[in-house]
Amino acid sequence: LGILWVLVERTSIGQEIQAVGGNPAAARLAGINVDRIKTLGFVISGMCASLTGILLASRLGSGTTSAADSYLLTAFAAVFLGSATLRDGEFHVLGTLVGALIIAFGFNGLNIFGAPTFSQYVFQGAILIIAVGLSSLGRSLAES
Structure with a gap:
């Protein structure tokens, strides 16, 4: 959680993610590559979801879609x-x-x-x- 806070609040990538999330058109006009930032956001989200799935599966000892x-x-x-x-x-x-x-x-x-x-x-x-x-x-x- 601390790593995500530092990423979002204290890095230029985090500021770009917030700008794209707030107003993609204004972010594009400010020179931010909106498609790259959206892709990066999905990659970070997917990595966090996969880590959570691994931890949940190891806790339960099995993997099901409704776990x-x-x-x-x-x-x-x-x-x-x-x-x-x-x-x-x-x-x-x-x-x-x-x-x-x-x-x-x-x-x-x-x-x-x-x-x-x-x-x-x-x-x-x-x-x-x-x-x-x-x-x-x-x-x-x-x-x-």
């Missing part, structure tokens, strides 16, 4: 929670880390209290609704 389905909602919740908490509507590495920590602490608390497994999904949904609601309220108060 990570239970992690999908948690990953989305962490990313969207992170984008709603620190910089409103912007996806970034630090926000994802904060979102993942909030979700992990919540799950740990539910396990400590002996809550049933389905309550983790209810917790994820509730925390996302609260985060988006507070973010929208903060945005409307800032505009006033």
Whole structure:
């Protein structure tokens, strides 16, 4: 996670990736090779996905296409929670880390209290609704 943060925030390639993600036409006018940056983004994403697949397969001892389905909602919740908490509507590495920590602490608390497994999904949904609601309220108060 730290390596990705350094790549995105502290290197010229990371700045170009952010520029292409923000506005490809403006990035092209600024002299950035948009097709090369998109390809690089897909390569980095594919490498991270393949590393994750290898780690998951080694943990499970087998490989199936539906092995990570239970992690999908948690990953989305962490990313969207992170984008709603620190910089409103912007996806970034630090926000994802904060979102993942909030979700992990919540799950740990539910396990400590002996809550049933389905309550983790209810917790994820509730925390996302609260985060988006507070973010929208903060945005409307800032505009006033």
